[in-house]
Amino acid sequence: MSKQKKKITDIRSINLMALFAALTAIGAFIRIPLPYVPITLQTIFVLLAGVLLGKRRAALSQLIYLVIGLSGVPIFTEGGGPGYIFKPSFGYLLAFVVAAYFTGLLTENRPINYRNIFLASTTGVLITYIIGVPYLYLILTKVSGVELGFLDTLKAGMIPFLPGDLLKILIVTIITPRVYTPLKKYL
Amino acid sequence: MLRNITIGQYMARDSIIHNLDPRIKIVITIMMITALFFIDTFSGYGLFFLSVLVIIYLSRIPLIRIIRGLKPVLFLVLLTLILHIFFTRGGEVIWQWGFISIEAEGLYTGLFMVTRIILLIMFTSLLTLTTSPLELTNGIEYLLSPLKRVGVPASELAMMMTIALRFIPTLLEEADKIMKAQMARGADFESGNLVKRARNLIPLLVPLFISAFRRADDLALAMESRCYHGGEGRTRLHELKVRAGDFIALALALLLCVAFIYF
Numbered sequence: 001m002s003k004q005k006k007k008i009t010d011i012r013s014i015n016l017m018a019l020f021a022a023l024t025a026i027g028a029f030i031r032i033p034l035p036y037v038p039i040t041l042q043t044i045f046v047l048l049a050g051v052l053l054g055k056r057r058a059a060l061s062q063l064i065y066l067v068i069g070l071s072g073v074p075i076f077t078e079g080g081g082p083g084y085i086f087k088p089s090f091g092y093l094l095a096f097v098v099a100a101y102f103t104g105l106l107t108e109n110r111p112i113n114y115r116n117i118f119l120a121s122t123t124g125v126l127i128t129y130i131i132g133v134p135y136l137y138l139i140l141t142k143v144s145g146v147e148l149g150f151l152d153t154l155k156a157g158m159i160p161f162l163p164g165d166l167l168k169i170l171i172v173t174i175i176t177p178r179v180y181t182p183l184k185k186y187l
Numbered sequence: 188m189l190r191n192i193t194i195g196q197y198m199a200r201d202s203i204i205h206n207l208d209p210r211i212k213i214v215i216t217i218m219m220i221t222a223l224f225f226i227d228t229f230s231g232y233g234l235f236f237l238s239v240l241v242i243i244y245l246s247r248i249p250l251i252r253i254i255r256g257l258k259p260v261l262f263l264v265l266l267t268l269i270l271h272i273f274f275t276r277g278g279e280v281i282w283q284w285g286f287i288s289i290e291a292e293g294l295y296t297g298l299f300m301v302t303r304i305i306l307l308i309m310f311t312s313l314l315t316l317t318t319s320p321l322e323l324t325n326g327i328e329y330l331l332s333p334l335k336r337v338g339v340p341a342s343e344l345a346m347m348m349t350i351a352l353r354f355i356p357t358l359l360e361e362a363d364k365i366m367k368a369q370m371a372r373g374a375d376f377e378s379g380n381l382v383k384r385a386r387n388l389i390p391l392l393v394p395l396f397i398s399a400f401r402r403a404d405d406l407a408l409a410m411e412s413r414c415y416h417g418g419e420g421r422t423r424l425h426e427l428k429v430r431a432g433d434f435i436a437l438a439l440a441l442l443l444c445v446a447f448i449y450f
Contacts, residue, residue: 009343011410015403018347022354030362032376064347071323081311146270170385179396186400
């Protein structure tokens with residue numbers, strides 16, 4: 001297949017994007033117990049979408065995940081529905097779209113090796129915080145009307161997740177080179 | 188552990204609300220939610236609550252289901268209420284004990300915000316309880332179709348949503364099976380340090396990925412053999428039709444929205 005700007009809605013891409021939307025959805029339900037904050041596999045699938053599908057298809061797949069959840073199918077960690085926009089944690093979900101895009105951007109047309117994957121997934125995870133934490137702050141202060149310092153938000157919305165996210169970055173880094181070769185023919 | 192997740196909380200019933208056109212229902216929901224944010228009096232909320240109750244009655248959905256839908260936001264509701272009661276200042280002091288005091292303004296704002304959150308969740312869960320996921324994606328496709336002109340692939344988006352919905356239970360089952368199979372072979376998902384845990388997930392993720400990709404590829408092939416070529420010229424078994432009842436519902440909703448804001 002040519003690498004130029006091809007249509008992203010050919011049959012194969014449609015199915016791959018649907019697949020990653022579904023994977024992100026089930027990722028919310030596979031929990032790995034970790035001390036204090038159990039982690040879910042969601043971020044792993046978001047990052048892998050970026051690496052495997054490329055920036056545009058990856059972002060679209062996560063967008064589909066969001067739209068399905070917002071239209072009421074309970075595939076977010078705590079349900080679904082348009083009301084979810086006003087949940088403080090929705091920013092992290094919104095960030096999936098952008099994180100997948102940038103992870104894809106940083107790995108497209110580059111060799112698949114530990115270093116590149118590690119850098120791209122770290123960027124992806126950082127983006128979830130860059131969007132997620134201000135959103136958390138915004139909803140808590142503006143919608144719930146709570147008086148809260150930005151530093152406290154950072155303490156609640158970022159620090160507890162760091163070990164888990166480091167683990168996820170490691171998983172993605174270890175796993176991508178292994179799945180890339182057998183899967184290449186499907187991409 | 189993975190199986191007890193029901194996808195879609197849709198409750199099939201034969202009611203006026205269920206039979207409304209999904210497009211109209213989506214539009215009404217968006218209108219009502221927007222209106223909810225403009226309401227600034229408790230009497231407005233009262234009217235909103237009343238109309239929600241009427242819709243619940245008409246839809247023949249047991250009230251307990253709607254109330255159960257509130258459980259996920261319970262924490263947010265309590266947090267909002269408590270923080271407001273103790274930290275928002277102003278108005279007369281209602282209750283004081285040492286340095287802790289509850290003031291009128293805090294109680295009022297707290298209750299106000301909480302009412303808004305509860306009504307918001309009640310109304311949105313009504314949409315999904317009375318509309319099946321398939322109807323919803325259909326409705327979304329129609330509503331997005333004007334955007335086709337600017338290059339948004341509306342029907343492909345709807346197709347992807349439908350496929351993703353179909354994939355979710357299959358993938359869950361698959362993940363569950365692989366986890367059990369690997370645990371039977373001595374895989375351990377729950378101990379060790381960070382790097383070790385990361386490594387332990389490989390026997391779950393690699394097979395999951397390979398089989399999922401194969402499945403997606405099979406489906407692509409099947410669609411191709413059946414000549415799927417996007418939304419252009421597609422015909423449907425169930426065409427969406429807007430009937431008189433839908434217009435009446437829309438008009439009523441518009442009236443209500445105006446009433447909420449001026450109440």
